[in-house]
Amino acid sequence: MKRIALSIFSFLLFLLQIQPTKSYKYNSIFSFGDSYTDTGNLNVYVLSKNLSISVNTDKYPYGQTFFHHPADRFSDGRLILDFLAEEFGLPFVEPYLAKKGCFRQGANFAVAGATALDPTVLKQISLAKPAIITSLNTSLNFQLKWFKELKPSLCHETKECRKYFDSSFFVVGEIGLNDYNNMFINGLNVKQVHHYVPKVVDTIANAIKGLIYEGAKTLLVPGNVPMGCLPTLLTSESDEQSFYDHRTGCIRRFNMLSRYHNYLLLNAIKELRVKYPHAKIIYADYYKPLINFVRFPKRYGFTSTPLRVCCGKGGKYNWNTSELCGMPNVSACHDPSTYIFWDGVHLTEAAYHYIFNSWLKGPYAQPPIQDARLQ
Numbered sequence: 223m224k225r226i227a228l229s230i231f232s233f234l235l236f237l238l239q240i241q242p243t244k245s246y247k248y249n250s251i252f253s254f255g256d257s258y259t260d261t262g263n264l265n266v267y268v269l270s271k272n273l274s275i276s277v278n279t280d281k282y283p284y285g286q287t288f289f290h291h292p293a294d295r296f297s298d299g300r301l302i303l304d305f306l307a308e309e310f311g312l313p314f315v316e317p318y319l320a321k322k323g324c325f326r327q328g329a330n331f332a333v334a335g336a337t338a339l340d341p342t343v344l345k346q347i348s349l350a351k352p353a354i355i356t357s358l359n360t361s362l363n364f365q366l367k368w369f370k371e372l373k374p375s376l377c378h379e380t381k382e383c384r385k386y387f388d389s390s391f392f393v394v395g396e397i398g399l400n401d402y403n404n405m406f407i408n409g410l411n412v413k414q415v416h417h418y419v420p421k422v423v424d425t426i427a428n429a430i431k432g433l434i435y436e437g438a439k440t441l442l443v444p445g446n447v448p449m450g451c452l453p454t455l456l457t458s459e460s461d462e463q464s465f466y467d468h469r470t471g472c473i474r475r476f477n478m479l480s481r482y483h484n485y486l487l488l489n490a491i492k493e494l495r496v497k498y499p500h501a502k503i504i505y506a507d508y509y510k511p512l513i514n515f516v517r518f519p520k521r522y523g524f525t526s527t528p529l530r531v532c533c534g535k536g537g538k539y540n541w542n543t544s545e546l547c548g549m550p551n552v553s554a555c556h557d558p559s560t561y562i563f564w565d566g567v568h569l570t571e572a573a574y575h576y577i578f579n580s581w582l583k584g585p586y587a588q589p590p591i592q593d594a595r596l597q
Contacts, residue, residue, distance in 0.1 A: 248310045248440070248595075250328040250386075251303070253393040254365045254429065256400055257334030257568060258444075259303050262294035262317035264334040267360065270319070275355060277334070278548030283533055287558055287571050296334060298532065298558040299571030303330065303393060305578040306442075309591075310391065318368055326376065328390070331368050333360035337401045338425040340364075344401065347418055348408035356404045362397055362429050373436065387437035394430055395444040396508060398422045398483055402449065412475045419483050427490040434494075434501050440594060442581070443491060444506040445484035450476030451516055453531050453539040454566035470516045471529055484509055488588075502594045507586040511577045512569075515562045522576060525560045532561035532570060541566040 253259050268275050278284065285292045288299030294317070295301055300308075307314050307328075315330040316322055335355030337344060340363055344352045351357065377383035401422050405415045430441060449455060450473035459465060459473055467474050484507070491505050514521075519528040532555040533547035534540040545552050547565040555561055559572040569577075580586040584593075 247389060248312070248391040249389045250326065251307060251310065251312060251315050251330075251391045251393065252328055252369065252438075253303055253315055253330045253332050254362060254369075255332035255393065255395050255397045255444075256336045257296045257332075258396045258399075258447075259301060259330065259332035259393065260294070260296065260317070260334040260336075261301070261303065261315060261330050261332070263319045263330065263332060263360070264355075265294050266317060266319040267333060267358065271358075273358075278546060279334075281548035283554040284548055286554065296568040297564050297571055297574065298554065300574065301571075302444075302574050302578045302581070303332075305575060306391070306393070306591075309582065318372065325372055329369075329372060331365035333358070333365070335400055336360045336362065336365065336397060337404065338362045338397045338422045338429075339401050343421075344404055348405055348410060351408075353404050353407050356400050362425060366429055366432055369433075370436070377437075383437045388439050390438065390440070392433055392438045392441040393444075394426065394433065394441055395506075396446065397426060398446055399449065402479060402483075412479055415479060416482060419479070420486060423483065423486040423490055426487065427494060430491075430494055430503065431498075434498050439500065440502045440504075442504045442506055442587075442591065443487065444508055445487050446480040447508045448472060448477045448512050448516075449480045450474060450478075451512060451529065452476075452567055453529060453534075453541045453563055456529060457537060457539055457541055457566070470513060472513075472516065480509055502589075504581075504591060504594050505588045506581045507588075508577065511580050511586050512562070512573075515573060515576070519562070523560060523572070524562050528562050530561070531563040531565055532558045533565050539566075 265277050265280055268277055279294050279296055280292045282292055285295060286298050304314050312327050315328045318329040318331050337356050340361045341352050341357045344356060377386045402415055433441065451470060455473060455476055465473055488505050491503050495503055515524060516528045519526060530540045535545040535552045536542045558570045561570050562573045564570045582591045584590040
């Protein structure tokens, strides 16, 4: 009997040894960025300031797929931030400006139209007035100020804050797209905009440093989407064939700008990893999965016209500035899950879901989220 008991004990020890490392448990999510992450802040901001800006995310068919009603998200359903919350077993991250309830399980500071650079800086660069939505005080620095305002309600002493934020997950981006769009609106060409990419990336890197200083330990930093594939830019361009990549139908020079942004951002992250070895900084790639969707749409279950939007009206890409998604007489496609783009800029829930899984398990995150969770 003694020998049998020892054998059972040895077997149990063996089982314990082969068990996978326990996942890191996140108790809260804090998010910063623009419309790819906004869950309602822009609507609240516009109402609080009594601004004459039509947001449309409070109108059907926004939100039709998952929520079955408008949910203040620029999509037909969930965003990557929502899938992240579900993965961690947390509630969807509430918009900070709504000031609803307790933010112990996280807060979303992202605002649609937000830029990395402050509006005053953009004005100096463009020598013109920023577009209305990018002239709001919602840039990355303002979002960081809101986080600092919230922090005393979450923790007080350094030790307490370190313990709290050790089990928090931070999302910084996507952000930068609106900076570049604003420069284009104000007449800068791609070569001129390239000159300011390091300034945008430095601003994002400084935000990451600031969050680490405040106690952040795990941070997800998404790069730029392929701008040259966005229907909004495609519809504003000439039909000169040399402008387009024949493999995707996207505009080459805009995609080169996105790649340059992502190259600098990844290098900045690598430097930050060396400087802050205790922090886990994940680079998340939007560019490569989206390019794959456009090049091989049927492989992912998307329509054979991948650059057409689901919710829009008119033209080659089913999008034009006078008939936007959410406006009267503008309807959505029958099955959004077969489309990549929901409106002229944003993605469908299906596209977000594919990208999220590629960040969670790889190969489009360095390291994958699930690996960063391992202690």
